[in-house]
Amino acid sequence: MPLANVKIVPGINKADTPSGAEGQWIDGDFVRFRYGQPEKIGGFTAIGQETISGPTRAQHTWTDLEGNRYAALGTSKALYIYFEDKFYDVTPLATALTGATFTSTQNQNIVTVNKTSHALDIGEYITFTSVTLPGGGATGFTVANFQNFTYEVLTAPNSNSFTIQMKTNESGTGMTAAGSASINPYEEIGPTIQTYGYGWGTSTWSRGTWGSATTSSSVVLDPGSWSLDNFGEQLIATVKDGKTFVWNPGVSNPLEQRAVIMSGAPTATRLTITSDRDRHVVHFGTETTIGNSTTQDPMFIRFSDQENFSVYQPTSINTAGTFRLDTGNKIVAAVSGKDYNLILTDQAAYTMQFVGPPFTFSIRQVGSNCGCIGQHSTVYADGKVFWMGAGGGFFVFDGTVKLLPSLVEDFVFTTTGSNEGINYSSNEIIYGSHNSLFNEIIWLYPAGTPSGNPAVQNNRSVVYNYVENSWSTMTLARSSYADASTYDVPYATEYTSTATPTVSNLSGATNTFGSSTYFGHEIGTNKIALDGTETAIPAYIQSGDFDLPTEGDGEYMLRVSRFLPDFKNLQGNAVVTIFLKEFPVDSGVSSQLGPFTITSSTQKIDTRARGRLANIKIQNIAVDETWRFGTFRADVNPDGRR
Numbered sequence: 130m131p132l133a134n135v136k137i138v139p140g141i142n143k144a145d146t147p148s149g150a151e152g153q154w155i156d157g158d159f160v161r162f163r164y165g166q167p168e169k170i171g172g173f174t175a176i177g178q179e180t181i182s183g184p185t186r187a188q189h190t191w192t193d194l195e196g197n198r199y200a201a202l203g204t205s206k207a208l209y210i211y212f213e214d215k216f217y218d219v220t221p222l223a224t225a226l227t228g229a230t231f232t233s234t235q236n237q238n239i240v241t242v243n244k245t246s247h248a249l250d251i252g253e254y255i256t257f258t259s260v261t262l263p264g265g266g267a268t269g270f271t272v273a274n275f276q277n278f279t280y281e282v283l284t285a286p287n288s289n290s291f292t293i294q295m296k297t298n299e300s301g302t303g304m305t306a307a308g309s310a311s312i313n314p315y316e317e318i319g320p321t322i323q324t325y326g327y328g329w330g331t332s333t334w335s336r337g338t339w340g341s342a343t344t345s346s347s348v349v350l351d352p353g354s355w356s357l358d359n360f361g362e363q364l365i366a367t368v369k370d371g372k373t374f375v376w377n378p379g380v381s382n383p384l385e386q387r388a389v390i391m392s393g394a395p396t397a398t399r400l401t402i403t404s405d406r407d408r409h410v411v412h413f414g415t416e417t418t419i420g421n422s423t424t425q426d427p428m429f430i431r432f433s434d435q436e437n438f439s440v441y442q443p444t445s446i447n448t449a450g451t452f453r454l455d456t457g458n459k460i461v462a463a464v465s466g467k468d469y470n471l472i473l474t475d476q477a478a479y480t481m482q483f484v485g486p487p488f489t490f491s492i493r494q495v496g497s498n499c500g501c502i503g504q505h506s507t508v509y510a511d512g513k514v515f516w517m518g519a520g521g522g523f524f525v526f527d528g529t530v531k532l533l534p535s536l537v538e539d540f541v542f543t544t545t546g547s548n549e550g551i552n553y554s555s556n557e558i559i560y561g562s563h564n565s566l567f568n569e570i571i572w573l574y575p576a577g578t579p580s581g582n583p584a585v586q587n588n589r590s591v592v593y594n595y596v597e598n599s600w601s602t603m604t605l606a607r608s609s610y611a612d613a614s615t616y617d618v619p620y621a622t623e624y625t626s627t628a629t630p631t632v633s634n635l636s637g638a639t640n641t642f643g644s645s646t647y648f649g650h651e652i653g654t655n656k657i658a659l660d661g662t663e664t665a666i667p668a669y670i671q672s673g674d675f676d677l678p679t680e681g682d683g684e685y686m687l688r689v690s691r692f693l694p695d696f697k698n699l700q701g702n703a704v705v706t707i708f709l710k711e712f713p714v715d716s717g718v719s720s721q722l723g724p725f726t727i728t729s730s731t732q733k734i735d736t737r738a739r740g741r742l743a744n745i746k747i748q749n750i751a752v753d754e755t756w757r758f759g760t761f762r763a764d765v766n767p768d769g770r771r
Contacts, residue, residue: 132693135745135761137672139165140599143540148742150673153536155744157670161567161592162599168698168757169668169749170603171651173621175659180644181216182206182254182630184321184586184608185622186558187505189357189364190615193378198615201364201376202622203355205321206254206642208366208388209632210376211620217384218279218634221366221374222256226312229257232290233268233299240270240299243306245289252641253282254315255293263307269300275310278636294637318368319353321626321642322584323555351557354504356400358465360410360438364388367401369504370425373412375438393439395431397422400504405465407483409448410438413460413472417451427459428474430481432490448489454479456494461501462516464509471514471526473501478530496530502551503559505609508570510563511595515570517559523593533593537600541574541591549577555584562610564619566651568596573607586624608645619650654700654755669748670758674710676742686711688739688766694727695759703727703756704748707763709740 135152139162142153160167183206190200200211207220232241249255257275262268280293354369364376366388373395374388391410399414411432418424419431419441434440434447443449454460457474463481464471470481478496483489500519501507507516514526515533521542523533544550551559555575562571570593575585590605610621622645630644646659655663676687689707696703707722722736747758 132762133765135672135675135763137761139167139594139597140536141601142536142673143602144536144538145673147744148674151675153673154670155673157601157668158603159605159666159668160603160670161569161601162594162597163567163757165597166697166758167670167747169654169666169755172653172655172657172666173648173650174652174657175646176620176649177211177214177216177647178659179216179632180625180628180630180646180659181209181632182635182638182644183353183642184558184624184626185645186353186609187355187357188609188611188620188622189359190611190620191359191362191364192615193362197378199364199378200611200615200620201357201366202609202645202647203318203357203366204645205318205353207315207318208355208374208376210364210384211647212384216632218632219376219384219387220254221316221372221388221390222313223316224314225258226314227259229310229312230306231262231268231304231308231310232306233270233301233304235301235303236298238295238298239283239292240295241290241292242310242312243290244312247285247288247291247312249282249285249291249312249314251282251285252639254279254635255282256280256313256315257310258313260310261308263304266301267307268302268304270295270297277634279315279634281635281637281639281641283637283639296636316368316372316374318355318371320350321352322586323352323557324350324584352555354557356402356504358401358403360403360408365391365401365403365410365438367398367412370397370399370414372396373398373401373410391438393419393441394433395419395441397425399427399460400463402463402465402470404432404470404481404483406468408436409433409483409489411463411470411481413463426453428454428457430454430460430472430492435489448486450489452490452492454492456497457500461519462504462507464507464514466509466514467512471507473499473507473516475500475519478524478526495526496524499524499530499532503557505558505560506572508561508563508572510565510570511568513595515593515595516561517572517574519556535593535600537591537602540602552576552578552583552585554578555586558587558608560587560607560609562619562621563612564592564610564651565612565614566619567594569594571610573605573610586626607648613651616649618652621648621650622646623648655752663752665750665752665754667748667750669746671746672744672761674742674744686739686741686767687743689722689736689743690764690766691733691735692722692761692763693733694725694731695762696727696729697757697759699727699729699756701751701754702749703754704750705734706746706748707736707738707743708746709738709743711741 183204187203229244285291367373376388395416398412414427457476472479502517607621608624626643628644629640706724
């Protein structure tokens with residue numbers, strides 16, 4: 130009998146049974162589809178020399194007028210600028226607290242800061258300015274020891290004092306409520322995870338006992354997040370439900386300057402974008418009265434004057450204005466397209482197009498029942514906008530709103546049974562991005578529920594190739610991702626909740642908030658850590674069941690005597706295993722061929738096995754291995770009906 134050629138279409142099918150998915154791939158990890166065939170994804174290398182504080186919730190890359198390349202990373206603790214392999218802390222500062230003093234103990238590195246009614250919490254970041262210190266040998270600390278670092282509040286024993294940890298020990302006799310300084314707290318950003326509040330008055334009418342606390346969490350406290358964009362060369366950074374700031378790379382010594390509040394802008398905004406072609410800064414879910422955060426309306430839009438982001442009050446001689454959407458409970462996301470902005474509420478989609486004075490923008494509803502699941506789940510690519518739906522499913526806007534067909538939808542969104550789909554308690558941290566190198570839309574999402582913790586960080590990803598119209602899933606865990614536009618490769622952040630940040634400006638940092646490592650992606654074949662350690666990326670893909678005889682459609686048993694491996698771009702080894710079983714419901718295998726180690730010189734593998742159904746698994750397990758699979762050919766003969 131001639132060699133049988135098993136054809137398998139690109140993409141992962143998670144919707145069918147292994148036998149129902151004949152001719153398809155049913156499982157895989159760290160694999161993409163290119164030219165119709167599966168291949169291992171590229172490697173990733175840690176960059177930036179240090180780790181930064183907290184999970185990264187937003188990332189934006191751009192180039193200034195002099196051609197300098199920057200990346201802005203907004204975490205739950207700080208705002209960083211990445212420039213030439215270093216991180217610079219440009220986090221805006223809140224109102225200063227004046228009149229603080231210091232208490233220190235000889236040979237100790239813990240300093241008590243005395244300030245009446247400081248209102249600081251454990252874990253807050255602060256800096257010091259206007260520092261004076263006593264003479265006479267009371268302290269060996271210098272003004273630079275205090276003013277050149279950011280400190281984490283270690284303890285707050287009372288409302289009038291707190292402690293910090295210095296880089297060195299006190300070499301003097303010690304201070305007792307001596308010296309003076311101004312305390313500069315960081316702008317509050319928010320928690321590292323999405324949390325839910327319990328309390329009074331949060332439940333529906335007639336639910337629970339009058340005056341009693343609720344027994345279920347119904348008040349959502351969004352995780353600390355940012356929206357980042359640029360206006361020309363300037364970075365526009367908005368803290369979710371907070372203020373908007375500007376960082377200007379065009380000033381003198383920009384990397385030594387912190388972001389400053391945007392003059393004239395609203396003080397409470399869910400998210401901000403720059404409407405590129407017409408150059409307006411647009412605030413979504415913002416204040417109806419500028420400067421009064423109590424007037425924040427989650428469906429209200431306010432946009433600046435054209436070419437002037439400091440003017441928001443509309444007049445007859447500017448293009449500033451406001452608008453309120455009416456379908457939905459809140460604006461969730463917005464993205465700037467080619468000649469429009471797409472606005473997504475939790476229920477509907479709107480376009481926002483520049484038409485000029487006197488109306489400035491035309492806003493119309495273009496979709497319903499297509500709400501967005503999270504602020505960063507929208508992606509503009511290939512002239513379209515892609516997003517994850519609030520109630521499940523994937524959507525695309527290309528002039529009209531469409532539902533993207535997908536055979537991984539249930540796997541991603543369903544949480545019944547043993548399937549660990551999206552953790553909806555952490556929906557706001559879902560992050561979408563474009564990987565233009567491979568025509569992919571990637572969504573990073575949290576799956577599963579840790580014991581005792583309703584929230585979780587991003588630990589899985591789902592990928593859509595819009596050229597090949599194929600889907601894949603991975604265990605790639607990234608909290609943010611930026612396409613290769615400013616830089617040659619995509620940049621993404623990996624969050625470790627138990628790690629202590631190593632960024633050099635921090636003193637006394639703990640692991641309370643974890644840290645993020647910056648990775649350049651699609652580099653080499655391995656994962657390379659900051660210390661240079663290389664580990665393998667264990668990629669694999671597995672097919673559905675297939676029957677190989679030409680007649681009988683599974684009626685006959687089959688005998689496999691050899692198969693011919695076919696790989697392109699095989700580096701190192703690949704491992705191939707063929708599983709055979711007699712019936713579709715068999716949980717085990719009747720016979721297993723392999724695993725066989727395949728090298729670039731392997732011509733054939735001789736086997737001796739029989740079964741009614743078969744499937745194939747291709748994988749790699751060691752460093753410096755990569756591959757693209759071709760076709761599967763096997764020498765198969767019918768072997769009776771039993």
